Amino acid sequence: MNDEMRREGGRPGEIEIKGVAKAYEGESSTVTAVENCSFVVERGRFTVLVGPSGCGKTTLINLVAGYESPTEGEIRLDGALVTDPGPDRLVVFQETALFPWMTTIDNVVYGPKVQRSMPPHEIIAKAGQLLDTVGLSEFRDKFPIQLSGGMQRRAELARALINEPAVLLMDEPFRGLDAMTRELMQEYLLKLFEGSNRTILFVTSEIDEAILFADNLIVLSRSPGKVRAEIPVDLGRPRTLDMLTQRRYAELKHEALTILYEEAVGAFASGVRSASDIVEAYQKREVG
Numbered sequence: 001m002n003d004e005m006r007r008e009g010g011r012p013g014e015i016e017i018k019g020v021a022k023a024y025e026g027e028s029s030t031v032t033a034v035e036n037c038s039f040v041v042e043r044g045r046f047t048v049l050v051g052p053s054g055c056g057k058t059t060l061i062n063l064v065a066g067y068e069s070p071t072e073g074e075i076r077l078d079g080a081l082v083t084d085p086g087p088d089r090l091v092v093f094q095e096t097a098l099f100p101w102m103t104t105i106d107n108v109v110y111g112p113k114v115q116r117s118m119p120p121h122e123i124i125a126k127a128g129q130l131l132d133t134v135g136l137s138e139f140r141d142k143f144p145i146q147l148s149g150g151m152q153r154r155a156e157l158a159r160a161l162i163n164e165p166a167v168l169l170m171d172e173p174f175r176g177l178d179a180m181t182r183e184l185m186q187e188y189l190l191k192l193f194e195g196s197n198r199t200i201l202f203v204t205s206e207i208d209e210a211i212l213f214a215d216n217l218i219v220l221s222r223s224p225g226k227v228r229a230e231i232p233v234d235l236g237r238p239r240t241l242d243m244l245t246q247r248r249y250a251e252l253k254h255e256a257l258t259i260l261y262e263e264a265v266g267a268f269a270s271g272v273r274s275a276s277d278i279v280e281a282y283q284k285r286e287v288g
């Protein structure tokens with residue numbers, strides 16, 4: 001599917017974040033988590049938020065999900081003001097869990113079965129297809145405890161996607177997985193995205209993961225978070241992990257890391273080391 005088709009696709013799912021601020025009132029002080037934050041999550045595209053730890057990424061996901069309301073500004077989904085959670089937005093957290101007493105397939109069909117949103121035979125057919133896409137066909141009748149951590153995450157993805165939400169909101173869903181499992185998950189998510197025309201807003205603190213996924217990379221400032229830069233990622237699709245070795249990839253990474261570094265430590269004031277030395281040192285670590 002090319003970019004044009006994804007943008008023009010008939011599905012809903014465009015999010016506008018306009019001048020949003022969120023302050024939390026404490027007993028003695030107020031924490032401003034995000035401030036004057038504006039960006040668009042384009043329909044059918046993969047938007048990734050990166051930024052230093054504590055800059056307000058989870059807050060933004062909670063606001064878009066409708067779990068919380070902005071103190072200032074507004075969030076619109078396909079033009080309508082977001083005031084509450086809704087079935088059009090599905091959130092996948094790191095700690096999302098399968099029902100331990102249900103098999104993989106029962107977990108995946110649970111939502112639509114309870115909501116009666118599709119005829120039963122359609123639900124089963126679709127669940128089978130999704131399990132196939134995430135490589136779990138042979139594990140459909142196993143219980144969560146019989147699956148590896150990575151398989152559980154894949155089953156969770158299938159369970160989320162069967163509901164066909166207009167928007168998928170993902171807050172560091174792969175954090176804490178070992179490197180091999182994480183790469184597998186990345187490949188599955190790319191496959192699901194590239195075959196589905198769905199809008200995704202994804203939060204990560206891992207810059208390689210961010211660039212691998214993103215059509216649009218949004219770099220947030222240090223706390224309180226606002227948009228520091230928007231970097232269109234002009235690598236082709238389908239994306240593959242071997243794109244990490246491309247020159248364009250390295251350029252994009254350098255651009256993003258330079259900004260993230262500035263945000264992490266303030267401006268390059270000391271002048272002791274060159275910017276590229278610092279960026280190189282910083283690349284070896286996670287940015288969040």
Ligand code: ADP
Pocket residue numbers: 024025031032033051052053054055056057058059060223
């Ligand atoms: P990130 O996900 O980028 O690490 P968060 O959105 O979790 O950042 O947090 C942004 C800031 O808002 C932090 O300073 C955090 O302590 C504060 N914060 C988040 N949620 C709450 C809350 N419910 N009450 C008070 N402060 C909060």
Ligand code: MG
Pocket residue numbers: 057058059171
């Ligand atoms: Mg967070």
